[in-house]
Amino acid sequence: xxxxxxxxxxxxxxxxxxxxxxxxxxxxxxxxxxxxxxxxxxxxxxxxxxxxxxxxxxxxxxxxxxxxxxxxxxxxxxxxxxxxxxxxxxxxxxxxxxxxxxxxxxxxxxx
Amino acid sequence: xxxxxxxxxxxxxxxxxxxxxxxxxxxxxxxxxxxxxxxxxxxxxxxxxxxxxxxxxxxxxxxxxxxxxxxxxxxxxxxxxxxxxxxxxxxxxxxxxxxxxxxxxxxxxxxxxxxx
Numbered sequence: 435x436x437x438x439x440x441x442x443x444x445x446x447x448x449x450x451x452x453x454x455x456x457x458x459x460x461x462x463x464x465x466x467x468x469x470x471x472x473x474x475x476x477x478x479x480x481x482x483x484x485x486x487x488x489x490x491x492x493x494x495x496x497x498x499x500x501x502x503x504x505x506x507x508x509x510x511x512x513x514x515x516x517x518x519x520x521x522x523x524x525x526x527x528x529x530x531x532x533x534x535x536x537x538x539x540x541x542x543x544x545x
Numbered sequence: 546x547x548x549x550x551x552x553x554x555x556x557x558x559x560x561x562x563x564x565x566x567x568x569x570x571x572x573x574x575x576x577x578x579x580x581x582x583x584x585x586x587x588x589x590x591x592x593x594x595x596x597x598x599x600x601x602x603x604x605x606x607x608x609x610x611x612x613x614x615x616x617x618x619x620x621x622x623x624x625x626x627x628x629x630x631x632x633x634x635x636x637x638x639x640x641x642x643x644x645x646x647x648x649x650x651x652x653x654x655x656x657x658x659x660x661x
Binding site: 468472475476477478479480483521528529530531532533534535536537538 | 576578580586587588589590593595600601634636638640642648649650652653654655657
């Protein structure tokens with residue numbers, strides 16, 4: 435089983451749509467969870483951390499279900515500028531801070 | 546805003562040659578990392594570095610790879626004898642894990658290594 439698994443997509447949605455991405459992770463001892471955004475041939479950039487209580491940042495909502503080892507990201511009112519690859523990232527349970535990346539889900543928002 | 550800087554942005558090298566990829570992490574960070582991303586694939590962990598020594602390395606990080614922090618600011622990745630399959634984007638990252646468990650890792654813009 436992959437350590438962090440995502441549906442690669444692509445997700446093609448019209449502007450204004452709501453889109454949801456899911457991710458599962460295999461190590462139940464993982465401590466921290468993140469969504470990063472990666473534009474083509476650029477570095478990953480933190481979109482938001484994910485907490486068990488769920489957290490929201492503007493149009494973006496992230497949820498964590500530790501029992502199911504499942505992470506989600508919801509994007510409301512999609513903008514053209516949201517087009518990117520969204521990376522589900524888990525911080526390893528070791529104390530080195532190593533990050534384990536999913537393969538990413540590609541989102542294309544169309545006018 | 547502080548940032549991680551990497552040089553060069555693109556390096557072309559012949560197979561068998563040595564390359565050194567350079568990074569300047571954020572100045573008050575203590576944890577440093579190298580990751581790589583082969584075109585079309587996921588970002589993969591190579592090595593973590595703390596307190597002037599390697600704290601963890603992946604299976605990818607074999608004897609042809611080494612890291613060094615030669616002075617107080619630079620963090621380098623050396624590939625001794627490059628192979629075609631080393632062609633990838635190499636990302637340096639740094640973080641200050643001591644603050645919270647959700648502390649962000651900041652990534653540099655990457656060095657695109659092309660081995661020919």
